[in-house]
Every structure is written in C-alpha cells, then in structure tokens.
Amino acid sequence: MACSEDVLGNRFTCSGGPALMSDGAFFWRLDAADYVEHYGVALPEEFLAHGTARRWTTARPLTREEIVEVDDRLGELRRAGNL
Template identity: 45%
Template structure:
C-alpha cells in the first residue's frame, strides 16, 4: 500500500456539499499564485493519473465561475493527491497550494509522472484503508 499526502484543502475525500464548507478558506488562499505559474501547475494537476473516478459534477464554491464534470475524482502523482477541480481553482483564482507541493512540482519541472498500474492500485488500496478506518 502506497501512502500519499492530501494536497491541503484539495485533498478532501468528500462530496461537493461537504467540500463547499471550505469556501471561505479557499477564498482566503486566492490570488497568491502568480499568473505565469498558474497554467503549468494546473496542467500538472490535470495530467496526473486519476486514481478514483467519481461521477457527478462540482461547482465553484468561491464565486460560481466554473463547474467540473467528475470534479471530486481523485488524482495523484504518487506523492500527493487532490480533487480533479483543484486545477480550476488554481487557474481561476490563483489559489495557493502548500509550499512543499510547489517545491515538489518545481523539481519535476511540472511534468506529472506516469504511474504503473501496480502503483495506481497501491494508492487505491491506501484510499480504501482510509475508508475502512473512518
């Protein structure tokens, strides 16, 4: 089982109604990522493999500027995990992400790694263990 770290507020394994409770915290993180960094970071977030695909769509909890099909699906780069709609918050609002993640992404020049099927299954096992614990 491969443990991965939640990407701050965006590592929430929850439905949209629960995630929407973070609106004020997300709003407070807005505007902290420079414009020139947003596209590369957002592309990295989108390019990382989907570990758990979830149906439905999410809506922007800050100012209703976007919605995302499968927005609560979980992506991972093998170190961190996040919701699918994280990329839209980064692009739209310049939402600050944890500094350790930003350093991690910069070390890879913002190229999301490919994960093997075995690595994906190991991360999925980690998520399943969280579910049975909580």
Template identity: 45%
Template structure:
C-alpha cells in the first residue's frame, strides 16, 4: 500500500502539522463551484481512523465558535481532520488538486468501511514497528 496522504492539517490548528499549509492563506481560495455539496458530503462521510477527545474551536473566529472535532477520517488513500468540512463550508478553504482529482475520479463516492484496511493505513504511517 502507498503511504496514506494527509490533507487539511493546517499549521494553525492544534491538531495541524507544523509544516502544513497555512489555513489563513487558504481562506476563500477554494474553487469548487457546483462540487461543493459533494465535497462536503465526502469529507463528512470519511471512515473514522482515530477519535480525538474534545472539540475544536474555530481558529479564524475570535468569538470561540466551535469547528467540530479533530477525529482523523480516511477514505483509505487520504486522511483528514473531521473539522476540515467546517473550514471548507464556512471559509471556502482551498484543498490540493490531487485530492480533489481523486474524489472526482471516485465520483464523490466514499468507499465502504469494509474495503478500507485501517491496519494497513497504520503501517503506512508508522511502519511495521
């Protein structure tokens, strides 16, 4: 299996990557047109890879508005935080074209949970141990 690819782990998020893309720079740069509904549904339907305690706070809104949870979701090839859908919906953040291209090829259909080997994903991230 190829190594699972990460998307949406913006560096400003508590659960983001230090060298991840900037959320602030991605705001209002998403070009999804008529695909936004399908994109949001796909992001929300991801298979749970890891549950995270607590809730996320919108890092772009000083009022403390909740952004969701930081659970890690996957489709077997990509992994993203569950609150990515929130930032796409409310801030129209841009996402990598190779991610969007894969979703288009799948016709926005999430693979069944049974077809996703979570242990294989773990090995692709952490190695054989």
C-alpha cells in the first residue's frame, strides 16, 4: 500500500492515499479528504449535491463489472494525459 505525502505544504501523510474511492457516480483519491480538511479545498457543487442527496452513504458495494468499468475509464483518462 502506497503512502501519499501532502504536495501543498507537508501538513500530512496518508497511508493508501493514492487509492481510488468511488460511489459508482464519482471517484476520488483516498487522500482528497485530507486536502479538504487541511486546506479547505473546494469540492464540485455536483459532487456535494450528489452526496447530500444520498446522505453520504453508498447504496451498495460496486460489482466487479462496475469496478472494471471505472478502472478502464481511469486508464483512458491516464493515457490521454487527463489524470
């Protein structure tokens, strides 16, 4: 498991920080919450509205097929230089 270090001001490290999290609609890095907490990094309104509507819970775990779909999409974004 990789550890990420704060790239803005060395305020934190996060075990597993590069790991990707998803609720099936959005994905984010595990260490994203640390940037919000330590620096007040703003989150997209669409993400906040989505989370609020779902009461910040996931409806169910992702299926294997959904995980593969997310992984494929991330690979496409990475190859295009968008990640």
